[in-house]
Amino acid sequence: MSAHERDPIREAHRQWVAHGWDDAADGMAMVTSLVRAHQLLLERIEAVLRPLDLTFARYEVLRLLSFSSSGRMPMTRLGSLLQVHPTSVTSAVERLVRQGFVERQGRDDDRRVILAAITDEGRAVVEKATDGLNGEVFAAPGVGPGQVADLTRLLGALRASAGDRVE
Amino acid sequence: MSAHERDPIREAHRQWVAHGWDDAADGMAMVTSLVRAHQLLLERIEAVLRPLDLTFARYEVLRLLSFSSSGRMPMTRLGSLLQVHPTSVTSAVERLVRQGFVERQGRDDDRRVILAAITDEGRAVVEKATDGLNGEVFAAPGVGPGQVADLTRLLGALRASAGDRVE
Numbered sequence: 651m652s653a654h655e656r657d658p659i660r661e662a663h664r665q666w667v668a669h670g671w672d673d674a675a676d677g678m679a680m681v682t683s684l685v686r687a688h689q690l691l692l693e694r695i696e697a698v699l700r701p702l703d704l705t706f707a708r709y710e711v712l713r714l715l716s717f718s719s720s721g722r723m724p725m726t727r728l729g730s731l732l733q734v735h736p737t738s739v740t741s742a743v744e745r746l747v748r749q750g751f752v753e754r755q756g757r758d759d760d761r762r763v764i765l766a767a768i769t770d771e772g773r774a775v776v777e778k779a780t781d782g783l784n785g786e787v788f789a790a791p792g793v794g795p796g797q798v799a800d801l802t803r804l805l806g807a808l809r810a811s812a813g814d815r816v817e
Numbered sequence: 818m819s820a821h822e823r824d825p826i827r828e829a830h831r832q833w834v835a836h837g838w839d840d841a842a843d844g845m846a847m848v849t850s851l852v853r854a855h856q857l858l859l860e861r862i863e864a865v866l867r868p869l870d871l872t873f874a875r876y877e878v879l880r881l882l883s884f885s886s887s888g889r890m891p892m893t894r895l896g897s898l899l900q901v902h903p904t905s906v907t908s909a910v911e912r913l914v915r916q917g918f919v920e921r922q923g924r925d926d927d928r929r930v931i932l933a934a935i936t937d938e939g940r941a942v943v944e945k946a947t948d949g950l951n952g953e954v955f956a957a958p959g960v961g962p963g964q965v966a967d968l969t970r971l972l973g974a975l976r977a978s979a980g981d982r983v984e
Binding site: 658695706791797806 | 823827829838842843844846873899900954957959974976
């Protein structure tokens, strides 16, 4: 958007009020702002992860596995920690296996339980990705420390209202 | 996520601090919270739009066209208002044309300028979609009115820092 354009979300809010949708106008502006902020952050995240051939979803899988004491975790547990559908976990892990970053294993005491285990290559790439994300995005996400805390708290309230456990 | 699980974002924050990434831990928690809140809101939005065979991106195109006085707009203008890449606008409009919700027209005074024009069917579906989104999502986005205002303001600061014009 060029600098002399108006704010399109503010414009949409005006239209909402003009159409008599007053009770929904503020919520529309908030939701649309969140969708836009997500898009802007994702562009920055993908600029870091694309050269490493990772998406944010696959990065999160590697990150969780690298934090676990044994470097492996049942697929079902991954899904519940990542709060995504089992089919999303399966397709992310399948891609990571093809990339050599994860191996699939049967659990020793019950071969029917399928574990995802991070490889040395996986550990190397997740460390590189975390360095990049910390430096390029997380340490300077675009608003100051106080606003970061306020945003996290408000987004937590939104998550909690949808059933997430939020501490 | 089941109710007795811990908050995975809080857990990730603990890991970040434990690894000495203190300067990035709060930003990581904020960005991850925003990605999660976006996912939860998008699920609610898609539950409204899926029965109408619309995505949020295509809904936004129809909404903009329906607000314009003539019901039509140059493709380039759509892209700048929606703050998305021209190829995204093209593919959204192509799909809307196939659905019968939009027609492509050359501008009367310069046939090289391609306009997207909303059809009667497009106007009917965008009205239905807006009713649904207002009632199901925007009027009750999951946090109270004060929090909605605070969130919009903070997300606006984040958008502005990335170069968006924010009023």
